[in-house]
Amino acid sequence: MRLSRYFLPVLKETPREAQIISHRYMLQAGMIKQASAGIYSWLPLGFKVLRKLENIVHEEQVRAGHIPMLMPTLQSADLWRESGRYDGYGEEMLRMKDRHGRDMLFSPTAEEMFTDVFRSHVSSYKDLPLTLYQIQWKFRDEVRPRFGVMRGREFLMKDGYNFDLTKEDALHAYNRHLVSYLRTYERMGLQAIPMRADSGPIGGDYTHEFLVLADTGESEVFYDSAVTDIKMGQRDIDFDDVAQCQAVMEEFTSLYARTDETHVPDEFAKVPEANKRTARGIEVGQIFYFGTTYSEPLGAVVDDGRGGQVPVHMGSHGIGVSRLLGAIIEASHDDKGIIWPEGVTPFHVGILNMRTGDDACDAASEDIYAKITAAGLEPLYDDRDERAGTKFGTMDMIGLPWRITVGPRGVKNGVVELTSRRTGESEELSPEVAIERIVEIYKGIA
Amino acid sequence: MRLSRYFLPVLKETPREAQIISHRYMLQAGMIKQASAGIYSWLPLGFKVLRKLENIVHEEQVRAGHIPMLMPTLQSADLWRESGRYDGYGEEMLRMKDRHGRDMLFSPTAEEMFTDVFRSHVSSYKDLPLTLYQIQWKFRDEVRPRFGVMRGREFLMKDGYNFDLTKEDALHAYNRHLVSYLRTYERMGLQAIPMRADSGPIGGDYTHEFLVLADTGESEVFYDSAVTDIKMGQRDIDFDDVAQCQAVMEEFTSLYARTDETHVPDEFAKVPEANKRTARGIEVGQIFYFGTTYSEPLGAVVDDGRGGQVPVHMGSHGIGVSRLLGAIIEASHDDKGIIWPEGVTPFHVGILNMRTGDDACDAASEDIYAKITAAGLEPLYDDRDERAGTKFGTMDMIGLPWRITVGPRGVKNGVVELTSRRTGESEELSPEVAIERIVEIYKGIA
Numbered sequence: 039m040r041l042s043r044y045f046l047p048v049l050k051e052t053p054r055e056a057q058i059i060s061h062r063y064m065l066q067a068g069m070i071k072q073a074s075a076g077i078y079s080w081l082p083l084g085f086k087v088l089r090k091l092e093n094i095v096h097e098e099q100v101r102a103g104h105i106p107m108l109m110p111t112l113q114s115a116d117l118w119r120e121s122g123r124y125d126g127y128g129e130e131m132l133r134m135k136d137r138h139g140r141d142m143l144f145s146p147t148a149e150e151m152f153t154d155v156f157r158s159h160v161s162s163y164k165d166l167p168l169t170l171y172q173i174q175w176k177f178r179d180e181v182r183p184r185f186g187v188m189r190g191r192e193f194l195m196k197d198g199y200n201f202d203l204t205k206e207d208a209l210h211a212y213n214r215h216l217v218s219y220l221r222t223y224e225r226m227g228l229q230a231i232p233m234r235a236d237s238g239p240i241g242g243d244y245t246h247e248f249l250v251l252a253d254t255g256e257s258e259v260f261y262d263s264a265v266t267d268i269k270m271g272q273r274d275i276d277f278d279d280v281a282q283c284q285a286v287m288e289e290f291t292s293l294y295a296r297t298d299e300t301h302v303p304d305e306f307a308k309v310p311e312a313n314k315r316t317a318r319g320i321e322v323g324q325i326f327y328f329g330t331t332y333s334e335p336l337g338a339v340v341d342d343g344r345g346g347q348v349p350v351h352m353g354s355h356g357i358g359v360s361r362l363l364g365a366i367i368e369a370s371h372d373d374k375g376i377i378w379p380e381g382v383t384p385f386h387v388g389i390l391n392m393r394t395g396d397d398a399c400d401a402a403s404e405d406i407y408a409k410i411t412a413a414g415l416e417p418l419y420d421d422r423d424e425r426a427g428t429k430f431g432t433m434d435m436i437g438l439p440w441r442i443t444v445g446p447r448g449v450k451n452g453v454v455e456l457t458s459r460r461t462g463e464s465e466e467l468s469p470e471v472a473i474e475r476i477v478e479i480y481k482g483i484a
Numbered sequence: 485m486r487l488s489r490y491f492l493p494v495l496k497e498t499p500r501e502a503q504i505i506s507h508r509y510m511l512q513a514g515m516i517k518q519a520s521a522g523i524y525s526w527l528p529l530g531f532k533v534l535r536k537l538e539n540i541v542h543e544e545q546v547r548a549g550h551i552p553m554l555m556p557t558l559q560s561a562d563l564w565r566e567s568g569r570y571d572g573y574g575e576e577m578l579r580m581k582d583r584h585g586r587d588m589l590f591s592p593t594a595e596e597m598f599t600d601v602f603r604s605h606v607s608s609y610k611d612l613p614l615t616l617y618q619i620q621w622k623f624r625d626e627v628r629p630r631f632g633v634m635r636g637r638e639f640l641m642k643d644g645y646n647f648d649l650t651k652e653d654a655l656h657a658y659n660r661h662l663v664s665y666l667r668t669y670e671r672m673g674l675q676a677i678p679m680r681a682d683s684g685p686i687g688g689d690y691t692h693e694f695l696v697l698a699d700t701g702e703s704e705v706f707y708d709s710a711v712t713d714i715k716m717g718q719r720d721i722d723f724d725d726v727a728q729c730q731a732v733m734e735e736f737t738s739l740y741a742r743t744d745e746t747h748v749p750d751e752f753a754k755v756p757e758a759n760k761r762t763a764r765g766i767e768v769g770q771i772f773y774f775g776t777t778y779s780e781p782l783g784a785v786v787d788d789g790r791g792g793q794v795p796v797h798m799g800s801h802g803i804g805v806s807r808l809l810g811a812i813i814e815a816s817h818d819d820k821g822i823i824w825p826e827g828v829t830p831f832h833v834g835i836l837n838m839r840t841g842d843d844a845c846d847a848a849s850e851d852i853y854a855k856i857t858a859a860g861l862e863p864l865y866d867d868r869d870e871r872a873g874t875k876f877g878t879m880d881m882i883g884l885p886w887r888i889t890v891g892p893r894g895v896k897n898g899v900v901e902l903t904s905r906r907t908g909e910s911e912e913l914s915p916e917v918a919i920e921r922i923v924e925i926y927k928g929i930a
Binding site: 043044045047068071073074077078079080081082084085086088089103105106107108109110111112113114116129130132133134136137140142144151155158159160168170175177179181191192 | 489490491493514517519520523524525526527528530531532534535549551552553554555556557558559560562575576578579580582583586588590597601604605606611614616621623625627637638
């Protein structure tokens with residue numbers, strides 16, 4: 039993309055309404071614009087990252103054997119009355135009447151809808167196990183929306199639901215989700231620690247939240263620092279392998295790691311003194327096993343193969359996709375702007391032409407642009423007729439992890455500058471070598 | 485995908501509520517399930533096609549130089565009061581109050597929102613031309629929603645908005661959209677004829693609708709049959725080339741083609757007798773140029789480079805993405821089910837194992853499945869332990885354009901059967917040649 043033809047409204051001033059860094063940078067980098075309280079328009083750069091996150095979530099869910107579908111945002115109140123949650127949900131549920139006076143609501147979550155699809159179409163244990171999920175906009179009418187997309191009212195969420203014959207099978211689904219979530223976050227450049235959580239209004243005994251450590255997190259967290267040394271890495275996962283998924287789950291959850299809601303000081307006391315950590319964390323996902331809490335009232339039963347009808351064992355599993363943008367920025371930035379991890383960056387590399395209009399600089403920049411594009415990557419080429427300072431400022435703010443700077447002196451000597459946004463380190467390289475490096479960096483990522 | 489692990493609830497009975505074939509087949513093929521009147525859940529197969537259509541629209545919009553972003557579904561009433569449309573929009577607009585009593589609405593379209601983004605961030609002619617678009621769920625509270633996704637209340641729409649300095653530039657944007665829409669429909673296997681239309685509540689002098697001919701169409705259409713001979717084909721389009729886009733527009737719109745709303749019998753009388761056609765059509769898109777209708781009341785002005793401030797010239801351009809599923813099925817089916825065009829089929833080929841459990845059939849089917857998957861295509865492998873009749877019925881109903889049938893006698897002789905869903909013609913081929921054929925068919929499509 040040529041910046042002269044893109045829509046990237048980078049703000050010069052610091053937005054006063056932003057209390058945390060991710061909110062401020064998303065506004066400044068021209069990623070979002072507030073439409074009304076807690077509701078955002080996703081400007082092109084923000085939408086591009088959002089779409090990348092969405093695709094990563096889809097890929098990892100499908101890899102785990104989960105099946106994508108899509109529920110409507112607006113739902114009839116009837117199903118929620120059947121499950122008993124309509125009256126109890128409170129003011130966070132946005133309710134409305136349609137032109138015929140029927141009670142509708144904007145889905146804050148979708149246990150009822152998925153259970154209804156299940157009970158309408160599945161009647162035999164032979165069709166199990168089954169995990170269905172969606173990535174869809176939700177609405178929760180927070181009293182005081184704040185922190186930009188971190189605590190918005192309209193937000194994009196992946197929510198998945200497993201349907202199993204037995205508790206044992208459902209716990210495998212639970213573990214499978216835990217493993218797939220760990221993979222998902224790592225691909226986004228995030229370390230999200232699973233922590234024992236409180237099940238809250240969804241109910242159930244088994245639940246873990248995934249927390250990204252960040253000073254601006256809403257939760258206080260207590261953990262054994264050894265937990266941050268465990269990585270998924272490139273391990274080969276067979277999501278049908280019950281023992282393997284169980285082992286990964288245990289590996290990642292056996293060390294002490296809890297939020298303030300479930301913290302047990304006596305347990306924490308047993309953590310080796312040098313490993314004790316107290317910090318703040320941002321919740322970016324949660325998994326639940328809740329058994330027959332919804333299948334019983336909604337009549338989601340199957341023939342168990344032995345002449346009986348049994349309610350299925352369920353769980354639900356969520357990732358806050360739009361919130362992840364905020365979490366990634368909180369975890370990865372400096373005082374000049376965002377620093378995107380390679381897996382989620384909106385453009386793979388910035389090309390900064392230091393002297394637009396100079397024939398040699400233009401030609402060298404165009405050539406690099408064409409070659410990187412031909413390699414299947416997306417460069418952002420700053421071809422604007424702007425001062426170098428403005429161009430550097432834009433690149434630093436929007437946070438592309440790599441930058442190729444094309445200047446008149448370098449071009450004369452046959453070199454350009456390849457700079458890492460994260461370390462700030464630069465190297466003078468021939469354009470060909472710089473391009474090769476970029477291609478190499480994104481091998482297996484882009 | 486193995487069918488035994490997919491969620492494809494094909495209905496045996498004919499759903500009584502469906503009045504038209506696309507609605508009936510989408511229900512029967514397990515693509516959608518009605519959630520409430522005019523609101524559908526997209527089951528996995530339906531979602532898969534929807535996502536493909538969405539991707540084609542994105543690709544063609546980006547190719548034309550248009551920039552994707554995303555607006556929230558819920559909007560504050562304030563902007564709509566500013567443009568003067570809030571009170572006039574009528575009962576199709578779904579209105580609600582949030583917990584603080586503020587007036588909100590579910591976006592039925594987004595002229596106001598895009599104009600607001602524009603006026604907030606653009607102030608100079610130097611940033612023009614600019615076309616922004618989104619693909620987002622909309623809601624229009626139809627009195628009598630019907631025909632499944634063809635006239636639903638919650639629907640997925642691509643809506644784009646161009647911002648230009650002059651009327652001339654805006655008319656180039658108009659032509660560019662017309663050309664990109666023609667490409668889009670052709671990739672979906674649809675012939676959509678641009679027809680002079682009525683501008684309705686959006687206003688403006690220039691507008692074309694795109695209509696797909698189908699007996700169940702809601703509009704009566706009158707046209708010169710020669711218009712159906714014109715194709716975009718593989719022509720090389722430069723979307724910056726004003727003359728080329730103008731020429732394509734003229735080529736596609738100079739022959740008589742109108743809906744009942746704009747039909748002029750005296751003009752139609754001049755069409756050569758042998759070419760006169762009256763038929764029915766389904767509207768799948770519309771483009772508008774409406775000048776300064778929104779930019780003036782909303783103050784979307786730019787510095788014109790000569791010291792003046794002028795309101796920008798705008799147009800809006802829509803494609804009904806979810807409705808397109810219905811239109812494609814109306815245009816492409818037979819009495820056994822759907823027939824997907826190759827460009828939009830949910831799976832590229834079905835593999836039908838005639839005797840699941842037979843070692844030779846299983847091994848041959850698995851091998852074909854693995855090789856087609858390795859070629860980057862998505863087969864749907866019917867590995868269920870079902871009767872052959874059931875398997876053929878499912879494949880015919882869900883309409884994959886190609887099927888490979890693996891039977892015990894053929895396997896013994898080293899052949900499988902490759903069948904075209906459209907023609908019903910079958911060929912006995914070695915598995916290797918059948919796979920090569922499939923790969924060849926999808927070259928440049930998948």
